[in-house]
Amino acid sequence: MISRSQTVLFIVLVAASAVMGGLLWRQLDRAHQRLLQGEDSAPTEAPQVAPAEQATLMVANDADNSLLTQVQTLPLPQDPGARARVILGKLLDLYAAPDADHPVPGGTTSIAQVFLLPAPALPGAPSDAQPIDSKAPAAATTATGPLLAVVNFTGAFVASHPSGLETENLTVQSISGTLHANLPRVTQVRFLVDGQTRTTLAGHADLTGTYLATDAVPTEGAHP
Amino acid sequence: MLLLAAALAAAQTPSAPAPQFAPQPAPAPAAPRFVVVLDAAHGGDDPGGHLNGQPEKAFTLALSVRLRSLLGARGIQVLTTRESDSTLDVNRRAEIANHANAQACLSLHASTAGSGIHVFASSLAPTSPTRFPAWKTAQSAWVTRSLALAGIVNSTLQQAGLTVTLGRTTLPAVDSMTCPALAIEVAPDRSPGSDPADSFNDLAYQARIAEALTAALLEWKTEVRQP
Numbered sequence: 466m467i468s469r470s471q472t473v474l475f476i477v478l479v480a481a482s483a484v485m486g487g488l489l490w491r492q493l494d495r496a497h498q499r500l501l502q503g504e505d506s507a508p509t510e511a512p513q514v515a516p517a518e519q520a521t522l523m524v525a526n527d528a529d530n531s532l533l534t535q536v537q538t539l540p541l542p543q544d545p546g547a548r549a550r551v552i553l554g555k556l557l558d559l560y561a562a563p564d565a566d567h568p569v570p571g572g573t574t575s576i577a578q579v580f581l582l583p584a585p586a587l588p589g590a591p592s593d594a595q596p597i598d599s600k601a602p603a604a605a606t607t608a609t610g611p612l613l614a615v616v617n618f619t620g621a622f623v624a625s626h627p628s629g630l631e632t633e634n635l636t637v638q639s640i641s642g643t644l645h646a647n648l649p650r651v652t653q654v655r656f657l658v659d660g661q662t663r664t665t666l667a668g669h670a671d672l673t674g675t676y677l678a679t680d681a682v683p684t685e686g687a688h689p
Numbered sequence: 690m691l692l693l694a695a696a697l698a699a700a701q702t703p704s705a706p707a708p709q710f711a712p713q714p715a716p717a718p719a720a721p722r723f724v725v726v727l728d729a730a731h732g733g734d735d736p737g738g739h740l741n742g743q744p745e746k747a748f749t750l751a752l753s754v755r756l757r758s759l760l761g762a763r764g765i766q767v768l769t770t771r772e773s774d775s776t777l778d779v780n781r782r783a784e785i786a787n788h789a790n791a792q793a794c795l796s797l798h799a800s801t802a803g804s805g806i807h808v809f810a811s812s813l814a815p816t817s818p819t820r821f822p823a824w825k826t827a828q829s830a831w832v833t834r835s836l837a838l839a840g841i842v843n844s845t846l847q848q849a850g851l852t853v854t855l856g857r858t859t860l861p862a863v864d865s866m867t868c869p870a871l872a873i874e875v876a877p878d879r880s881p882g883s884d885p886a887d888s889f890n891d892l893a894y895q896a897r898i899a900e901a902l903t904a905a906l907l908e909w910k911t912e913v914r915q916p
Contacts (some may be wrong), residue, residue, distance in 0.1 A: 627799070
């Protein structure tokens with residue numbers, strides 16, 4: 466003889482199973498609807514790809530402490546700051562290659578940002594200048610004055626950079642020279658690491674001063 | 690009383706005339722001191738780079754000691770910025786060099802990058818000497834002399850069969866020195882038949898470098914003393 470309580474429990478379980486089955490069916494139907502909607506939003510136009518352009522790289526060579534000009538063709542964005550970052554990324558990719566003449570690990574991810582600011586008339590830190598590529602994008606195309614490029618390295622790049630006067634100096638010079646070769650308005654270059662000022666690159670090359678991009682020589686008297 | 694009178698009489702007796710000395714020629718002016726300052730880079734808390742098993746600070750100190758011995762044996766007065774594994778600020782290094790009023794200052798470095806010896810002079814533009822030069826750019830008045838010293842060091846190192854690369858760089862310790870100053874960076878010997886990985890443990894390689902630098906400083910001493 467089945468007790469009354471067992472009958473009630475059986476009915477409740479059957480009802481719960483029916484409700485759960487209904488919910489599952491409803492979820493399945495919603496998932497199906499989402500798939501159908503996804504098909505509607507599938508891309509029908511190819512994404513915009515920056516046109517390939519020629520970039521001039523000043524490639525360092527540890528063997529003779531020299532910089533050699535090398536022309537590469539690569540897609541370059543129009544924004545000057547993004548353009549500078551892509552070009553420097555390509556330069557550092559060459560240094561990260563196994564057979565590089567100036568071996569430096571890291572590659573294109575070693576540069577977090579490149580900011581372009583109006584170059585100060587006198588050596589020293591800029592005070593109220595605004596980044597062209599973030600605060601005042603129009604200025605990048607309208608202004609004609611010289612620019613100060615602020616290159617922000619990642620901490621990982623600096624930590625893995627080989628230590629030495631020549632190798633650190635070549636990295637700084639090649640970056641400064643490459644920036645000036647592709648963005649002639651860049652006349653001065655400063656370097657940060659993770660957004661902070663750092664004394665040296667890897668124990669030798671001075672990062673506290675402003676470098677002249679034209680000849681990769683620090684601005685006289687620019688050291689704080 | 691008689692004794693006292695006799696003593697007074699003796700005291701009043703005119704003394705013998707002072708001996709006449711023949712006039713002597715004025716002494717020749719002493720030759721200016723020739724002092725070399727050796728700055729073993731890094732030290733203490735700052736190990737510098739890693740040179741296949743040893744820190745850069747140990748290698749530069751060993752080279753400094755070896756060079757000091759060779760120069761001292763040839764009668765050159767040497768002042769070193771450090772004689773042990775001690776931390777030394779870059780400003781303190783320049784202070785030591787500037788107080789020494791040296792005729793040559795060498796900042797010694799080492800790196801696994803490149804090959805041979807890298808000789809760097811300051812990248813500051815030459816300026817005329819001033820009475821109160823700015824600390825950060827004090828070397829600018831000496832850059833011309835530093836480049837002349839670099840030429841002699843380059844020539845002597847090459848005569849010793851070493852590969853040399855010349856350059857200009859920004860190095861705060863050197864940029865503040867008021868003497869002909871160079872940064873000398875020792876890199877692995879990559880000439881045929883040599884093992885670059887063992888260069889920093891190769892005593893013969895270090896001896897060649899030290900002897901060549903000694904010869905260069907002796908030549909520089911001769912040039913400094915020429916009118």
